[in-house]
Amino acid sequence: MGIYVRDMLKSEPFKDFKLIAGHKGLDNQIQGIAVMDAPDSFERWSYGRELVITSGYVFYKNPGLFENIIESGDLNKISAFGIKLGRFIDHIPEHVIAAFDQYNIPLINIPLEYSWMGIMNQLNVLVMNQSIRQFNIRNTNPNNYSNLSYQVRKIDKILSQIEKEMNFPAMLYDLSNEKAYYSSPAFLKLADQLEIEDFWEPSFDYTKEILCNNLNMVRYRFFDDKYVRPYSWITVPITVGDKIEAYFVVVEATDLIDYFDQFALRIGFVLLQSLYEQLLIAQNIGDAGFEKFIADYLLGNLSNHEIIAKRATDLKLDINLKYYLILMTQTNNDIQLSSYKDIVKNTVYTNTSYTDIRMAILDENSFIFLIPKDETLSHEKNLKLVRKYFRELYNKLERKVDNINLLFGISDKSDTIFELKRNYTRCEKTITNGKLIFPNKNYLVYSDLGAFAWIDIQKDEVEMMLKDLKKLFDHDENKELIDTLKVYLDCNMNYSHTAKKLYLHINTVRKRIEHIKDRIHIELEEPLDRLKLEILLNLLN
Numbered sequence: 001m002g003i004y005v006r007d008m009l010k011s012e013p014f015k016d017f018k019l020i021a022g023h024k025g026l027d028n029q030i031q032g033i034a035v036m037d038a039p040d041s042f043e044r045w046s047y048g049r050e051l052v053i054t055s056g057y058v059f060y061k062n063p064g065l066f067e068n069i070i071e072s073g074d075l076n077k078i079s080a081f082g083i084k085l086g087r088f089i090d091h092i093p094e095h096v097i098a099a100f101d102q103y104n105i106p107l108i109n110i111p112l113e114y115s116w117m118g119i120m121n122q123l124n125v126l127v128m129n130q131s132i133r134q135f136n137i138r139n140t141n142p143n144n145y146s147n148l149s150y151q152v153r154k155i156d157k158i159l160s161q162i163e164k165e166m167n168f169p170a171m172l173y174d175l176s177n178e179k180a181y182y183s184s185p186a187f188l189k190l191a192d193q194l195e196i197e198d199f200w201e202p203s204f205d206y207t208k209e210i211l212c213n214n215l216n217m218v219r220y221r222f223f224d225d226k227y228v229r230p231y232s233w234i235t236v237p238i239t240v241g242d243k244i245e246a247y248f249v250v251v252e253a254t255d256l257i258d259y260f261d262q263f264a265l266r267i268g269f270v271l272l273q274s275l276y277e278q279l280l281i282a283q284n285i286g287d288a289g290f291e292k293f294i295a296d297y298l299l300g301n302l303s304n305h306e307i308i309a310k311r312a313t314d315l316k317l318d319i320n321l322k323y324y325l326i327l328m329t330q331t332n333n334d335i336q337l338s339s340y341k342d343i344v345k346n347t348v349y350t351n352t353s354y355t356d357i358r359m360a361i362l363d364e365n366s367f368i369f370l371i372p373k374d375e376t377l378s379h380e381k382n383l384k385l386v387r388k389y390f391r392e393l394y395n396k397l398e399r400k401v402d403n404i405n406l407l408f409g410i411s412d413k414s415d416t417i418f419e420l421k422r423n424y425t426r427c428e429k430t431i432t433n434g435k436l437i438f439p440n441k442n443y444l445v446y447s448d449l450g451a452f453a454w455i456d457i458q459k460d461e462v463e464m465m466l467k468d469l470k471k472l473f474d475h476d477e478n479k480e481l482i483d484t485l486k487v488y489l490d491c492n493m494n495y496s497h498t499a500k501k502l503y504l505h506i507n508t509v510r511k512r513i514e515h516i517k518d519r520i521h522i523e524l525e526e527p528l529d530r531l532k533l534e535i536l537l538n539l540l541n
Contacts, residue, residue: 002031002049002260003127005080005106013122017082018109021097025104028079031258033120039065042074049258053082053110053119060088070099080106082119087112127260131267135161151279151350152181158271159183162250165264166257171249172238172272173199176343177350178396190251191233199249200235211262215269219252229254236269238276245276245346279349287345289315291360294368297420305418312417317358322373322414324386327427330365332405338364340401347396353389368424373414383412387443394442407431410445429453436535455531481519482537484512489534493524 006026008014019026031049034041039062046052059065069075081100085091092107100107110119135158155172160183162170169187173180173196180196182188195203202220209219211234221232231254238246248269250257257265293311295301302308309319330337337344338361348359348369358370371389373382390408397404409430411423426446433452434444446453484502488509491497495513499506513524523529 002029002079002258003123003130004029005051007130008051008123008126009108011122011126013126016111016114020092020107020109021100022080022104022106023101025080025106028104028106030079030123031260033123033259035116039068042069042077043072046074046077047258048077049079051080051082051123052078053116055084056088059083066093066096066099070096075099075103075105078105080108082108082110084110084112084114124263128263131165131263134165135264135267135271151275154275155181155272158268158275162264162268166250166261168250168252168255168257168261170268171199171251172246173249174246174350175244176346179350187251190253199233200237200247212266215266217265217269227254232256234265236265238269238273240276243342246272248272287359287361290358294360294362294420298362298424308418315358317370317417318372319417322375322416323420324371324373324382324414325411325420325423325427326369326371326386326390327409327424327431328367328369328390329407329409329431330404331407332403335401335404336364337367337401337404340397343400344397347393347400353385353392368427370420379412379414382414383410383445386410390443406442407435408443409434410443412445412447426453433535451531452535455528481512481516484509485516486537488513489530489537493530 004026005028008030009017009019009026029049030051032047032051034046034050034052036042036052036054036058038044039058041058042052075081083089083092097107159170159172159181162168163183163186169190170183171180171187171191191199197203199220202222204222206220206222207230209221211217211219215236217234217236219232219234221230223230232252234250234252234257236248237244238248250265293315296311297308302311312319341361344367345359348357354371356372360368362368371386374385377385387410390410394406394408397406409427411426411430413423413426415423430444430446430449430453433449433455434441437449437452438444484498484504487501488495488498491501495506495509498504499509502509517524520533522533524533
Protein backbone atom coordinates (compact mmCIF):
# COMPACT_ATOMS: atom_id res chain seq x y z
CA MET A 1 0.00 0.00 0.00
CA GLY A 2 1.11 3.55 -0.60
CA ILE A 3 0.09 6.56 -2.66
CA TYR A 4 0.61 7.32 -6.33
CA VAL A 5 2.77 10.34 -7.18
CA ARG A 6 -0.13 11.68 -9.25
CA ASP A 7 -2.51 11.59 -6.25
CA MET A 8 0.03 13.24 -3.97
CA LEU A 9 0.58 16.15 -6.36
CA LYS A 10 -3.18 16.61 -6.88
CA SER A 11 -3.84 16.90 -3.15
CA GLU A 12 -4.23 20.26 -1.41
CA PRO A 13 -1.10 20.03 0.80
CA PHE A 14 1.15 19.46 -2.24
CA LYS A 15 -0.51 21.79 -4.76
CA ASP A 16 2.54 24.07 -4.93
CA PHE A 17 4.95 21.25 -5.77
CA LYS A 18 6.04 21.55 -9.42
CA LEU A 19 6.81 18.61 -11.71
CA ILE A 20 10.04 19.18 -13.62
CA ALA A 21 10.54 15.80 -15.32
CA GLY A 22 9.43 12.18 -15.35
CA HIS A 23 5.80 12.82 -16.33
CA LYS A 24 5.33 9.19 -17.34
CA GLY A 25 6.17 8.06 -13.81
CA LEU A 26 3.18 9.73 -12.13
CA ASP A 27 1.68 6.29 -11.47
CA ASN A 28 4.71 5.22 -9.45
CA GLN A 29 3.63 4.25 -5.95
CA ILE A 30 5.33 5.91 -3.00
CA GLN A 31 5.89 3.42 -0.16
CA GLY A 32 7.88 5.65 2.15
CA ILE A 33 9.85 8.85 2.44
CA ALA A 34 13.60 9.40 2.83
CA VAL A 35 15.78 12.48 3.30
CA MET A 36 19.02 12.57 1.26
CA ASP A 37 21.75 14.25 3.31
CA ALA A 38 24.84 12.27 2.28
CA PRO A 39 26.35 11.42 -1.11
CA ASP A 40 26.06 7.67 -0.49
CA SER A 41 22.45 7.79 0.79
CA PHE A 42 21.12 5.96 -2.27
CA GLU A 43 23.67 3.21 -2.07
CA ARG A 44 23.57 2.62 1.68
CA TRP A 45 20.11 3.54 2.99
CA SER A 46 17.59 3.56 0.18
CA TYR A 47 15.16 0.68 0.57
CA GLY A 48 13.34 1.43 -2.68
CA ARG A 49 10.02 2.93 -3.79
CA GLU A 50 10.52 6.02 -1.61
CA LEU A 51 9.91 9.66 -2.23
CA VAL A 52 13.48 10.97 -1.74
CA ILE A 53 13.67 14.62 -0.68
CA THR A 54 16.69 16.89 -0.39
CA SER A 55 17.54 20.54 0.18
CA GLY A 56 20.14 20.27 -2.60
CA TYR A 57 23.04 20.89 -0.26
CA VAL A 58 24.54 17.44 -0.83
CA PHE A 59 24.58 18.11 -4.61
CA TYR A 60 26.07 21.58 -4.06
CA LYS A 61 28.93 20.06 -2.05
CA ASN A 62 29.37 17.07 -4.39
CA PRO A 63 29.42 18.16 -8.03
CA GLY A 64 28.71 15.26 -10.36
CA LEU A 65 26.59 13.41 -7.75
CA PHE A 66 23.53 13.39 -10.04
CA GLU A 67 25.58 11.74 -12.75
CA ASN A 68 26.96 9.13 -10.30
CA ILE A 69 23.46 8.19 -9.14
CA ILE A 70 22.23 7.87 -12.72
CA GLU A 71 25.20 5.77 -13.80
CA SER A 72 24.92 3.44 -10.77
CA GLY A 73 21.31 2.58 -11.62
CA ASP A 74 20.18 3.58 -8.10
CA LEU A 75 17.77 6.10 -9.58
CA ASN A 76 15.54 3.22 -10.71
CA LYS A 77 14.96 2.14 -7.10
CA ILE A 78 12.96 5.19 -6.03
CA SER A 79 9.42 6.33 -6.88
CA ALA A 80 10.02 10.10 -7.06
CA PHE A 81 12.65 12.71 -6.25
CA GLY A 82 11.99 16.10 -4.65
CA ILE A 83 14.51 18.93 -4.42
CA LYS A 84 14.40 22.52 -3.15
CA LEU A 85 15.66 24.74 -5.95
CA GLY A 86 16.84 28.28 -5.19
CA ARG A 87 18.73 27.64 -1.97
CA PHE A 88 21.88 25.65 -2.74
CA ILE A 89 21.36 24.95 -6.43
CA ASP A 90 19.27 27.01 -8.82
CA HIS A 91 18.61 24.65 -11.67
CA ILE A 92 18.82 21.03 -12.84
CA PRO A 93 21.08 20.28 -15.84
CA GLU A 94 19.24 19.27 -19.01
CA HIS A 95 20.97 15.88 -19.25
CA VAL A 96 19.82 15.08 -15.67
CA ILE A 97 16.26 16.05 -16.56
CA ALA A 98 16.53 13.79 -19.62
CA ALA A 99 17.63 10.89 -17.39
CA PHE A 100 14.62 11.35 -15.10
CA ASP A 101 12.39 11.33 -18.19
CA GLN A 102 14.15 8.25 -19.54
CA TYR A 103 13.68 6.26 -16.29
CA ASN A 104 10.17 7.63 -15.66
CA ILE A 105 11.08 8.97 -12.23
CA PRO A 106 9.18 12.17 -11.38
CA LEU A 107 11.52 15.05 -10.50
CA ILE A 108 9.71 17.58 -8.32
CA ASN A 109 10.58 21.11 -7.21
CA ILE A 110 9.70 21.55 -3.51
CA PRO A 111 8.90 25.12 -2.36
CA LEU A 112 11.48 26.47 0.06
CA GLU A 113 8.96 27.15 2.88
CA TYR A 114 7.98 23.47 3.27
CA SER A 115 9.60 21.71 6.23
CA TRP A 116 10.60 18.05 6.13
CA MET A 117 8.33 17.28 9.10
CA GLY A 118 5.43 19.02 7.37
CA ILE A 119 5.94 16.99 4.21
CA MET A 120 6.15 13.72 6.14
CA ASN A 121 3.08 14.46 8.23
CA GLN A 122 0.96 15.48 5.24
CA LEU A 123 2.03 12.43 3.26
CA ASN A 124 1.18 10.17 6.21
CA VAL A 125 -2.25 11.78 6.53
CA LEU A 126 -2.93 11.30 2.81
CA VAL A 127 -2.02 7.62 2.95
CA MET A 128 -3.98 7.05 6.13
CA ASN A 129 -7.12 8.70 4.75
CA GLN A 130 -6.79 6.76 1.53
CA SER A 131 -6.47 3.51 3.47
CA ILE A 132 -9.55 4.26 5.54
CA ARG A 133 -11.54 4.92 2.35
CA GLN A 134 -10.28 1.69 0.81
CA PHE A 135 -11.35 -0.25 3.91
CA ASN A 136 -14.89 1.09 3.75
CA ILE A 137 -16.85 -2.18 4.18
CA ARG A 138 -20.03 -0.75 5.62
CA ASN A 139 -22.16 -2.30 2.87
CA THR A 140 -22.16 -5.52 4.90
CA ASN A 141 -24.61 -4.05 7.44
CA PRO A 142 -26.51 -6.87 9.15
CA ASN A 143 -29.97 -7.11 10.62
CA ASN A 144 -28.38 -8.91 13.55
CA TYR A 145 -24.76 -8.34 14.55
CA SER A 146 -24.58 -11.78 16.18
CA ASN A 147 -25.43 -13.41 12.84
CA LEU A 148 -22.39 -15.45 11.87
CA SER A 149 -22.88 -14.95 8.13
CA TYR A 150 -22.32 -11.21 8.72
CA GLN A 151 -19.15 -11.94 10.67
CA VAL A 152 -17.77 -14.21 7.95
CA ARG A 153 -18.58 -11.74 5.17
CA LYS A 154 -16.93 -8.89 7.02
CA ILE A 155 -13.81 -10.91 7.84
CA ASP A 156 -13.51 -11.93 4.18
CA LYS A 157 -13.80 -8.31 3.05
CA ILE A 158 -11.22 -7.06 5.54
CA LEU A 159 -8.70 -9.76 4.64
CA SER A 160 -9.23 -9.30 0.90
CA GLN A 161 -8.68 -5.57 1.21
CA ILE A 162 -5.51 -6.10 3.24
CA GLU A 163 -4.01 -8.26 0.51
CA LYS A 164 -5.13 -5.79 -2.14
CA GLU A 165 -3.54 -2.85 -0.30
CA MET A 166 -0.34 -4.55 0.81
CA ASN A 167 0.11 -7.25 -1.81
CA PHE A 168 0.76 -9.71 1.03
CA PRO A 169 -1.77 -12.48 1.85
CA ALA A 170 -3.46 -12.52 5.26
CA MET A 171 -5.21 -15.00 7.56
CA LEU A 172 -7.47 -14.78 10.59
CA TYR A 173 -7.56 -17.87 12.81
CA ASP A 174 -10.55 -18.02 15.15
CA LEU A 175 -9.56 -20.01 18.25
CA SER A 176 -13.09 -20.79 19.48
CA ASN A 177 -14.23 -22.08 16.13
CA GLU A 178 -10.81 -23.52 15.23
CA LYS A 179 -11.35 -22.08 11.78
CA ALA A 180 -9.02 -20.17 9.46
CA TYR A 181 -10.14 -17.43 7.07
CA TYR A 182 -7.83 -16.48 4.20
CA SER A 183 -7.52 -13.41 2.00
CA SER A 184 -6.82 -15.71 -0.96
CA PRO A 185 -5.28 -19.12 -1.79
CA ALA A 186 -1.93 -17.32 -1.96
CA PHE A 187 -1.63 -17.57 1.82
CA LEU A 188 -1.77 -21.37 1.82
CA LYS A 189 0.65 -21.51 -1.08
CA LEU A 190 3.24 -19.36 0.71
CA ALA A 191 2.74 -21.05 4.09
CA ASP A 192 2.40 -24.67 3.02
CA GLN A 193 5.39 -25.75 5.13
CA LEU A 194 3.96 -24.35 8.39
CA GLU A 195 1.38 -25.66 10.83
CA ILE A 196 -1.35 -23.24 11.92
CA GLU A 197 0.02 -22.97 15.48
CA ASP A 198 3.47 -22.08 14.15
CA PHE A 199 2.22 -18.60 13.33
CA TRP A 200 1.98 -17.68 17.03
CA GLU A 201 3.95 -20.50 18.70
CA PRO A 202 6.67 -21.59 16.24
CA SER A 203 7.85 -25.16 16.72
CA PHE A 204 11.35 -24.40 15.36
CA ASP A 205 14.18 -21.93 15.87
CA TYR A 206 13.21 -18.37 15.00
CA THR A 207 13.92 -14.71 15.70
CA LYS A 208 11.33 -12.30 17.01
CA GLU A 209 10.97 -8.57 16.35
CA ILE A 210 8.41 -6.46 18.26
CA LEU A 211 6.74 -4.09 15.78
CA CYS A 212 4.25 -2.64 18.28
CA ASN A 213 4.26 -3.32 22.03
CA ASN A 214 0.74 -2.04 22.62
CA LEU A 215 -0.77 -4.36 20.01
CA ASN A 216 1.64 -7.25 20.68
CA MET A 217 2.43 -7.08 16.97
CA VAL A 218 5.37 -9.39 16.28
CA ARG A 219 7.42 -10.30 13.24
CA TYR A 220 8.69 -13.89 13.28
CA ARG A 221 11.59 -14.92 11.04
CA PHE A 222 13.45 -18.14 10.45
CA PHE A 223 16.31 -19.18 8.21
CA ASP A 224 16.19 -22.07 5.79
CA ASP A 225 18.56 -23.07 3.00
CA LYS A 226 15.70 -23.30 0.52
CA TYR A 227 15.05 -19.56 0.86
CA VAL A 228 17.41 -16.91 -0.47
CA ARG A 229 16.40 -14.58 2.36
CA PRO A 230 14.87 -15.14 5.82
CA TYR A 231 11.22 -16.24 5.78
CA SER A 232 8.93 -14.02 7.86
CA TRP A 233 5.37 -13.25 8.88
CA ILE A 234 3.62 -10.79 11.21
CA THR A 235 1.19 -11.96 13.91
CA VAL A 236 -1.20 -9.85 15.98
CA PRO A 237 -3.57 -11.35 18.60
CA ILE A 238 -7.23 -10.24 18.59
CA THR A 239 -8.08 -9.87 22.28
CA VAL A 240 -11.46 -9.19 23.88
CA GLY A 241 -11.17 -8.50 27.60
CA ASP A 242 -8.28 -10.63 28.75
CA LYS A 243 -8.90 -13.46 26.32
CA ILE A 244 -7.27 -14.00 22.94
CA GLU A 245 -10.12 -14.77 20.51
CA ALA A 246 -8.15 -14.99 17.25
CA TYR A 247 -4.81 -14.41 15.57
CA PHE A 248 -4.35 -12.05 12.62
CA VAL A 249 -1.42 -13.07 10.41
CA VAL A 250 0.22 -11.51 7.34
CA VAL A 251 2.80 -13.61 5.50
CA GLU A 252 5.76 -11.67 4.12
CA ALA A 253 7.64 -14.81 3.03
CA THR A 254 11.05 -13.60 1.79
CA ASP A 255 10.00 -9.96 1.45
CA LEU A 256 9.13 -7.27 4.03
CA ILE A 257 6.18 -4.91 4.24
CA ASP A 258 6.90 -1.25 3.55
CA TYR A 259 6.44 1.72 5.84
CA PHE A 260 3.00 2.64 4.51
CA ASP A 261 1.93 -1.03 4.51
CA GLN A 262 1.88 -0.80 8.29
CA PHE A 263 -1.03 1.64 8.01
CA ALA A 264 -3.10 -0.99 6.22
CA LEU A 265 -1.95 -3.60 8.72
CA ARG A 266 -3.07 -1.49 11.67
CA ILE A 267 -6.36 -0.48 10.09
CA GLY A 268 -7.12 -4.12 9.30
CA PHE A 269 -6.31 -5.07 12.89
CA VAL A 270 -8.52 -2.32 14.33
CA LEU A 271 -11.43 -3.41 12.13
CA LEU A 272 -11.06 -7.05 13.16
CA GLN A 273 -10.68 -6.13 16.82
CA SER A 274 -13.76 -3.92 16.63
CA LEU A 275 -15.71 -6.69 14.91
CA TYR A 276 -15.01 -9.16 17.71
CA GLU A 277 -15.91 -6.64 20.42
CA GLN A 278 -19.07 -5.67 18.53
CA LEU A 279 -20.15 -9.30 18.18
CA LEU A 280 -19.50 -10.05 21.84
CA ILE A 281 -21.69 -7.14 22.94
CA ALA A 282 -24.43 -8.13 20.50
CA GLN A 283 -24.31 -11.74 21.68
CA ASN A 284 -24.54 -10.76 25.33
CA ILE A 285 -27.51 -8.47 24.70
CA GLY A 286 -29.22 -11.05 22.51
CA ASP A 287 -28.56 -13.88 24.98
CA ALA A 288 -29.96 -11.91 27.91
CA GLY A 289 -33.18 -11.13 26.03
CA PHE A 290 -33.58 -14.69 24.77
CA GLU A 291 -32.88 -16.19 28.22
CA LYS A 292 -35.55 -13.95 29.78
CA PHE A 293 -37.99 -14.98 27.05
CA ILE A 294 -37.30 -18.69 27.62
CA ALA A 295 -37.58 -18.36 31.41
CA ASP A 296 -40.89 -16.48 31.19
CA TYR A 297 -42.23 -18.95 28.64
CA LEU A 298 -41.36 -22.08 30.64
CA LEU A 299 -42.65 -20.55 33.89
CA GLY A 300 -45.98 -19.76 32.23
CA ASN A 301 -45.57 -15.98 32.45
CA LEU A 302 -46.49 -15.48 28.77
CA SER A 303 -50.23 -15.90 28.85
CA ASN A 304 -51.27 -15.92 25.19
CA HIS A 305 -50.06 -16.15 21.60
CA GLU A 306 -50.15 -12.41 21.09
CA ILE A 307 -47.69 -11.75 23.92
CA ILE A 308 -45.47 -14.65 22.80
CA ALA A 309 -45.48 -13.35 19.21
CA LYS A 310 -44.51 -9.83 20.29
CA ARG A 311 -41.67 -10.97 22.53
CA ALA A 312 -40.39 -13.37 19.86
CA THR A 313 -40.52 -10.71 17.15
CA ASP A 314 -38.61 -8.26 19.36
CA LEU A 315 -35.88 -10.91 19.57
CA LYS A 316 -35.92 -11.38 15.79
CA LEU A 317 -37.43 -14.86 16.08
CA ASP A 318 -39.64 -15.68 13.11
CA ILE A 319 -43.00 -16.84 14.50
CA ASN A 320 -43.80 -18.56 11.19
CA LEU A 321 -40.66 -20.69 11.13
CA LYS A 322 -40.38 -24.16 12.60
CA TYR A 323 -37.58 -24.85 15.06
CA TYR A 324 -35.80 -27.82 16.59
CA LEU A 325 -35.31 -27.61 20.35
CA ILE A 326 -32.28 -29.20 22.02
CA LEU A 327 -31.57 -29.49 25.73
CA MET A 328 -27.94 -29.91 26.82
CA THR A 329 -27.17 -31.05 30.38
CA GLN A 330 -23.82 -31.55 32.08
CA THR A 331 -23.80 -34.54 34.46
CA ASN A 332 -20.41 -34.34 36.19
CA ASN A 333 -21.21 -33.12 39.72
CA ASP A 334 -17.76 -31.59 40.08
CA ILE A 335 -18.42 -29.10 37.27
CA GLN A 336 -20.80 -26.17 36.89
CA LEU A 337 -21.09 -25.57 33.17
CA SER A 338 -22.45 -22.06 33.70
CA SER A 339 -18.96 -21.12 34.95
CA TYR A 340 -17.77 -21.77 31.40
CA LYS A 341 -20.62 -19.91 29.70
CA ASP A 342 -18.28 -17.65 27.72
CA ILE A 343 -16.47 -20.69 26.33
CA VAL A 344 -19.80 -22.31 25.42
CA LYS A 345 -21.07 -19.09 23.80
CA ASN A 346 -17.95 -18.56 21.73
CA THR A 347 -17.93 -22.18 20.62
CA VAL A 348 -21.60 -22.06 19.65
CA TYR A 349 -21.66 -18.69 17.92
CA THR A 350 -18.47 -19.20 15.92
CA ASN A 351 -19.59 -22.47 14.37
CA THR A 352 -20.62 -21.83 10.77
CA SER A 353 -23.11 -24.71 10.56
CA TYR A 354 -26.01 -22.68 11.99
CA THR A 355 -25.83 -18.92 11.72
CA ASP A 356 -29.19 -18.31 13.44
CA ILE A 357 -28.87 -20.63 16.42
CA ARG A 358 -30.10 -19.20 19.73
CA MET A 359 -28.93 -20.29 23.16
CA ALA A 360 -30.14 -19.79 26.74
CA ILE A 361 -28.79 -20.88 30.11
CA LEU A 362 -31.46 -22.58 32.23
CA ASP A 363 -29.40 -23.40 35.32
CA GLU A 364 -25.80 -24.13 36.29
CA ASN A 365 -25.67 -27.28 34.17
CA SER A 366 -28.42 -26.93 31.56
CA PHE A 367 -28.47 -25.01 28.29
CA ILE A 368 -31.23 -24.86 25.70
CA PHE A 369 -30.76 -24.33 21.95
CA LEU A 370 -33.20 -23.26 19.25
CA ILE A 371 -32.31 -24.11 15.63
CA PRO A 372 -34.46 -23.08 12.63
CA LYS A 373 -35.55 -25.94 10.42
CA ASP A 374 -34.21 -25.81 6.87
CA GLU A 375 -37.37 -26.25 4.80
CA THR A 376 -35.33 -27.11 1.71
CA LEU A 377 -34.14 -30.31 3.39
CA SER A 378 -35.97 -33.43 4.48
CA HIS A 379 -36.77 -34.11 8.13
CA GLU A 380 -34.12 -36.85 8.21
CA LYS A 381 -31.46 -34.60 6.68
CA ASN A 382 -32.26 -31.82 9.17
CA LEU A 383 -31.90 -34.20 12.10
CA LYS A 384 -28.65 -35.58 10.71
CA LEU A 385 -27.20 -32.06 10.56
CA VAL A 386 -28.43 -31.28 14.08
CA ARG A 387 -26.73 -34.38 15.48
CA LYS A 388 -23.54 -33.61 13.57
CA TYR A 389 -23.50 -30.06 14.91
CA PHE A 390 -23.84 -31.13 18.54
CA ARG A 391 -21.27 -33.89 18.18
CA GLU A 392 -18.83 -31.25 16.97
CA LEU A 393 -19.86 -28.95 19.81
CA TYR A 394 -19.25 -31.72 22.36
CA ASN A 395 -15.82 -32.49 20.88
CA LYS A 396 -14.78 -28.84 21.04
CA LEU A 397 -16.05 -28.35 24.58
CA GLU A 398 -14.28 -31.53 25.72
CA ARG A 399 -10.99 -29.98 24.61
CA LYS A 400 -11.71 -26.78 26.51
CA VAL A 401 -13.38 -28.00 29.72
CA ASP A 402 -11.72 -30.88 31.58
CA ASN A 403 -13.89 -33.84 32.64
CA ILE A 404 -17.05 -32.44 31.07
CA ASN A 405 -19.84 -34.95 30.52
CA LEU A 406 -22.72 -33.84 28.31
CA LEU A 407 -26.10 -35.28 27.37
CA PHE A 408 -28.21 -33.89 24.55
CA GLY A 409 -31.97 -34.35 24.45
CA ILE A 410 -33.41 -33.56 21.03
CA SER A 411 -37.08 -32.97 20.35
CA ASP A 412 -37.11 -34.18 16.78
CA LYS A 413 -40.52 -32.73 15.99
CA SER A 414 -39.92 -29.27 14.59
CA ASP A 415 -42.57 -26.73 15.47
CA THR A 416 -43.26 -23.02 15.75
CA ILE A 417 -42.24 -20.92 18.72
CA PHE A 418 -45.74 -21.35 20.18
CA GLU A 419 -45.00 -25.04 20.93
CA LEU A 420 -41.72 -24.33 22.67
CA LYS A 421 -42.88 -25.47 26.12
CA ARG A 422 -44.21 -28.76 24.76
CA ASN A 423 -40.97 -29.45 22.95
CA TYR A 424 -38.98 -28.55 26.06
CA THR A 425 -40.95 -31.15 28.03
CA ARG A 426 -40.08 -33.68 25.34
CA CYS A 427 -36.39 -32.81 25.67
CA GLU A 428 -36.55 -33.32 29.43
CA LYS A 429 -38.28 -36.66 29.00
CA THR A 430 -35.72 -37.66 26.38
CA ILE A 431 -32.83 -37.12 28.78
CA THR A 432 -34.58 -38.52 31.88
CA ASN A 433 -35.75 -41.77 30.29
CA GLY A 434 -33.22 -41.94 27.48
CA LYS A 435 -30.21 -42.18 29.76
CA LEU A 436 -31.83 -45.26 31.36
CA ILE A 437 -32.72 -46.95 28.09
CA PHE A 438 -29.56 -45.93 26.22
CA PRO A 439 -26.96 -45.48 29.00
CA ASN A 440 -24.03 -45.34 26.55
CA LYS A 441 -25.45 -42.64 24.29
CA ASN A 442 -24.87 -38.90 24.58
CA TYR A 443 -27.29 -37.90 21.82
CA LEU A 444 -30.84 -38.87 22.66
CA VAL A 445 -33.81 -38.28 20.36
CA TYR A 446 -37.40 -38.15 21.60
CA SER A 447 -38.80 -40.47 18.93
CA ASP A 448 -36.22 -43.14 19.83
CA LEU A 449 -37.90 -43.55 23.23
CA GLY A 450 -40.92 -45.22 21.65
CA ALA A 451 -43.39 -46.30 24.34
CA PHE A 452 -40.93 -45.24 27.04
CA ALA A 453 -41.80 -41.63 26.24
CA TRP A 454 -45.17 -42.18 27.94
CA ILE A 455 -43.72 -43.60 31.15
CA ASP A 456 -42.95 -41.46 34.16
CA ILE A 457 -39.97 -43.04 35.91
CA GLN A 458 -39.27 -41.44 39.30
CA LYS A 459 -35.64 -41.04 40.28
CA ASP A 460 -36.07 -42.29 43.87
CA GLU A 461 -37.94 -45.35 42.59
CA VAL A 462 -35.17 -46.10 40.11
CA GLU A 463 -32.53 -45.81 42.83
CA MET A 464 -34.49 -48.13 45.11
CA MET A 465 -34.90 -50.77 42.42
CA LEU A 466 -31.31 -50.42 41.31
CA LYS A 467 -30.17 -51.02 44.86
CA ASP A 468 -31.81 -54.44 44.86
CA LEU A 469 -30.61 -55.31 41.38
CA LYS A 470 -27.05 -54.27 42.15
CA LYS A 471 -26.99 -56.84 44.95
CA LEU A 472 -27.53 -59.50 42.30
CA PHE A 473 -24.92 -58.05 39.95
CA ASP A 474 -22.29 -57.61 42.65
CA HIS A 475 -21.94 -61.33 43.30
CA ASP A 476 -20.65 -63.75 40.68
CA GLU A 477 -22.76 -66.59 42.06
CA ASN A 478 -25.87 -64.69 40.99
CA LYS A 479 -24.91 -64.68 37.31
CA GLU A 480 -27.20 -67.66 36.64
CA LEU A 481 -30.13 -65.81 38.24
CA ILE A 482 -29.54 -62.73 36.08
CA ASP A 483 -29.17 -64.74 32.85
CA THR A 484 -32.36 -66.67 33.69
CA LEU A 485 -34.26 -63.43 34.38
CA LYS A 486 -33.22 -61.91 31.05
CA VAL A 487 -34.21 -64.96 29.03
CA TYR A 488 -37.46 -65.28 31.03
CA LEU A 489 -38.42 -61.71 30.09
CA ASP A 490 -37.38 -62.28 26.46
CA CYS A 491 -39.65 -65.33 26.37
CA ASN A 492 -42.61 -63.28 27.64
CA MET A 493 -42.40 -65.01 31.05
CA ASN A 494 -43.03 -68.48 29.64
CA TYR A 495 -41.34 -71.07 31.91
CA SER A 496 -41.35 -73.80 29.27
CA HIS A 497 -39.74 -71.66 26.57
CA THR A 498 -37.21 -70.32 29.02
CA ALA A 499 -36.25 -73.83 30.15
CA LYS A 500 -35.77 -74.99 26.55
CA LYS A 501 -33.66 -71.99 25.68
CA LEU A 502 -31.42 -72.45 28.72
CA TYR A 503 -31.41 -76.25 28.57
CA LEU A 504 -32.79 -76.41 32.13
CA HIS A 505 -35.53 -78.29 33.86
CA ILE A 506 -38.68 -76.19 34.11
CA ASN A 507 -38.71 -76.48 37.90
CA THR A 508 -35.21 -75.03 38.05
CA VAL A 509 -36.42 -72.02 36.11
CA ARG A 510 -39.42 -71.64 38.43
CA LYS A 511 -37.20 -71.73 41.54
CA ARG A 512 -34.79 -69.16 40.12
CA ILE A 513 -37.54 -66.73 39.19
CA GLU A 514 -39.18 -67.07 42.61
CA HIS A 515 -35.82 -66.44 44.23
CA ILE A 516 -35.36 -63.33 42.10
CA LYS A 517 -38.82 -62.03 43.05
CA ASP A 518 -37.93 -62.39 46.71
CA ARG A 519 -34.70 -60.48 46.20
CA ILE A 520 -35.92 -57.52 44.12
CA HIS A 521 -39.45 -57.07 45.47
CA ILE A 522 -41.13 -56.54 42.12
CA GLU A 523 -44.32 -57.89 40.59
CA LEU A 524 -43.32 -59.33 37.22
CA GLU A 525 -46.96 -59.92 36.36
CA GLU A 526 -47.52 -56.14 36.33
CA PRO A 527 -46.77 -54.88 32.79
CA LEU A 528 -45.50 -51.50 33.94
CA ASP A 529 -43.19 -52.98 36.58
CA ARG A 530 -41.92 -55.48 34.06
CA LEU A 531 -41.17 -52.70 31.60
CA LYS A 532 -39.29 -50.76 34.27
CA LEU A 533 -37.31 -53.87 35.15
CA GLU A 534 -36.22 -54.27 31.53
CA ILE A 535 -35.04 -50.67 31.56
CA LEU A 536 -33.08 -51.20 34.76
CA LEU A 537 -31.43 -54.34 33.43
CA ASN A 538 -30.42 -52.41 30.35
CA LEU A 539 -28.99 -49.63 32.51
CA LEU A 540 -26.97 -52.05 34.65
CA ASN A 541 -25.59 -53.71 31.53
